[in-house]
Amino acid sequence: MLKIEDIISGDFSAYPKETQELMTKYTEILRENIKAELINDRAVRMLKDIDKGNEIFINLLTELLENGSKGFNKMSTQALLNIYLESKGHEDFIKLLEKVNEEV
Numbered sequence: 001m002l003k004i005e006d007i008i009s010g011d012f013s014a015y016p017k018e019t020q021e022l023m024t025k026y027t028e029i030l031r032e033n034i035k036a037e038l039i040n041d042r043a044v045r046m047l048k049d050i051d052k053g054n055e056i057f058i059n060l061l062t063e064l065l066e067n068g069s070k071g072f073n074k075m076s077t078q079a080l081l082n083i084y085l086e087s088k089g090h091e092d093f094i095k096l097l098e099k100v101n102e103e104v
Contacts, residue, residue, distance in 0.1 A: 008078050022104070027077060030100050034080045035072040037096065041087055 002019070006012060007027050012020040049057045072080060085093060 008081060010077060026100065026104050029103050030097075031077055031080060033096055033100055033103075034077075034084050037092075038072060038080070038084060038087065 002015075002023065006014070007023060007030070010027060012023045015023065046057065046060060049060050075083075081093075084096075
């Protein structure tokens with residue numbers, strides 16, 4: 001049985017080679033889906049903020065530029081998952097896992 005902790009950590013060494021390959025593929029698809037949803041979520045929020053007024057959008061943009069944003073590609077799966085859960089919630093994560101399961 002696969003452990004979610006292993007998928008998140010990327011440590012597949014305890015599994016047979018065939019399972020390692022499946023876990024690697026699953027993790028890659030999961031990461032790509034998380035990144036795509038996070039990017040879309042942030043873009044939607046920014047576009048809504050533009051509609052609320054320039055000051056709100058400028059504040060968001062200022063925060064992003066001042067504090068920086070580490071690219072999602074450089075983040076660990078755990079970091080991506082934490083951001084995703086904070087932003088989208090557990091129910092959306094379950095839906096995402098179902099979508100990834102269909103892709104694998």
